[in-house]
Amino acid sequence: MKKRIAVLPGDGIGTEVAEGAMKVLETVASRFGHQFEFAFGKIGGQAIDSKGTPLPDETINLCKESDAVLLGAVGGPKWDKMPPELRPEKGLLGIRKELGLFANLRPVTAFDSLISSSPLKKEVVQDVDLLIVRELTGGIYFGKPSGRKGENRETAVDTLQYERHEIERIVEKAFTFARMRNKKLTSVDKANVLESSRMWREVVDEAAAKNPDIEVEHMLVDAAAMKLISNPKAFDVIVTENMFGDILSDEASMITGSLGMLPSASMRSDGYGLYEPVHGSAPDIAGKNMANPLAMILSSAMMLKYSFGMKEEAEAVEKAVTEVLDAGYRTMDLGSNSSCTLSTEKMIKQVVYQLEEDDATAGILAAYA
Numbered sequence: 001m002k003k004r005i006a007v008l009p010g011d012g013i014g015t016e017v018a019e020g021a022m023k024v025l026e027t028v029a030s031r032f033g034h035q036f037e038f039a040f041g042k043i044g045g046q047a048i049d050s051k052g053t054p055l056p057d058e059t060i061n062l063c064k065e066s067d068a069v070l071l072g073a074v075g076g077p078k079w080d081k082m083p084p085e086l087r088p089e090k091g092l093l094g095i096r097k098e099l100g101l102f103a104n105l106r107p108v109t110a111f112d113s114l115i116s117s118s119p120l121k122k123e124v125v126q127d128v129d130l131l132i133v134r135e136l137t138g139g140i141y142f143g144k145p146s147g148r149k150g151e152n153r154e155t156a157v158d159t160l161q162y163e164r165h166e167i168e169r170i171v172e173k174a175f176t177f178a179r180m181r182n183k184k185l186t187s188v189d190k191a192n193v194l195e196s197s198r199m200w201r202e203v204v205d206e207a208a209a210k211n212p213d214i215e216v217e218h219m220l221v222d223a224a225a226m227k228l229i230s231n232p233k234a235f236d237v238i239v240t241e242n243m244f245g246d247i248l249s250d251e252a253s254m255i256t257g258s259l260g261m262l263p264s265a266s267m268r269s270d271g272y273g274l275y276e277p278v279h280g281s282a283p284d285i286a287g288k289n290m291a292n293p294l295a296m297i298l299s300s301a302m303m304l305k306y307s308f309g310m311k312e313e314a315e316a317v318e319k320a321v322t323e324v325l326d327a328g329y330r331t332m333d334l335g336s337n338s339s340c341t342l343s344t345e346k347m348i349k350q351v352v353y354q355l356e357e358d359d360a361t362a363g364i365l366a367a368y369a
């Protein structure tokens, strides 16, 4: 299969980890006989510096003309004092909105060999496998008005607004995923305070009545934050609005041991998607060849599965990552076990090597079959 992939490495460790996803995809292409063409675009601080805007039109067009998008990360202290419209994050929010990517899937999987990397107890994290379905193009991130008011700009305004149809489509997606998994859906809101959350609950209840095969529960976001750490195994699929999903997913990353382990897919209904790690540009470790590339690599596996329908290829990538971790290889964020601590580049090489090894083993097994 021939596919064109837009690559937007962005800032900080974004460029380092995007390299990993491309190397892994090249290996997948040669192992499975596909052709992946990478087309590069600028976003975030990188785009501000060279084009004067965090989201140049050519980047939007490049994404629209591609079969899927890979994005590293945006942001950094260099641009933190920029006016709101010229912040790198505006580029990320803009591309999500522009491409209509309303459904952000953030799977949280506890790898057996990383149980001791988590700050939580072994019995709490072992076997956790949950999916956060985060609404991505509405809510307080996009509400109008927003900004400063008053003679001395002493009033700051952010507006939390949701249209019913925006809630309906994300809730429908969440039911679909719950059906494909363990048929349990937890809707997280703040219905004891927010009107948008009360409408959210109404929509979920209506959908629950139409989908009686799915067990549905409502949970307030503060309690959900607590439960995610005390008993994450109680969750299967979590559906929630934009900002709650942002916060809960970083929290949930600690179940896996590191923010550097969480991949994500930002999708619309036709299967088109942008694939990005949950983490940011990590200015504290950027340029040091220390970042964990696995969240980005696992995001590329999500791309293979969800946008290209390449399930076997996606599973091969996930298997290679699991094997590398089982063999004891770690990046710094997963806890320093000196002899097996790898740089970003070496971790990428290890995953590529494992993918090639698995291919050779599959070839040998086929010859004997």
Ligand SMILES: NC(=O)c1ccc[n+]([C@@H]2O[C@H](COP(=O)([O-])OP(=O)(O)OC[C@H]3O[C@@H](n4cnc5c(N)ncnc54)[C@H](O)[C@@H]3O)[C@@H](O)[C@H]2O)c1
Pocket: 013, 072, 073, 074, 075, 076, 077, 089, 092, 259, 260, 261, 276, 277, 278, 279, 280, 281, 282, 283, 284, 285, 290, 291, 292, 293, 295, 333
């Ligand atoms: N999707 C995105 O592009 C995205 C997401 C989150 C934050 N950001 C931006 O990134 C910048 C930094 O934000 P932040 O520091 O709050 O969040 P961050 O996710 O960049 O980093 C938080 C902490 O996690 C560590 N970390 C993150 N990813 C890692 C990886 N792959 N390997 C090892 N350690 C990793 C960092 O070193 C840091 O200590 C900000 O400008 C923010 O707006 C961008």
Ligand SMILES: CC(C)[C@H](C(=O)O)[C@@H](O)C(=O)O
Pocket: 075, 089, 092, 093, 246, 278, 280
């Ligand atoms: C950088 C920021 C705009 C972004 C978000 O809040 O959506 C990030 O935190 C994420 O989780 O993808």
Ligand SMILES: [Mg+2]
Pocket: 246, 247, 250, 278
């Ligand atoms: Mg976030």
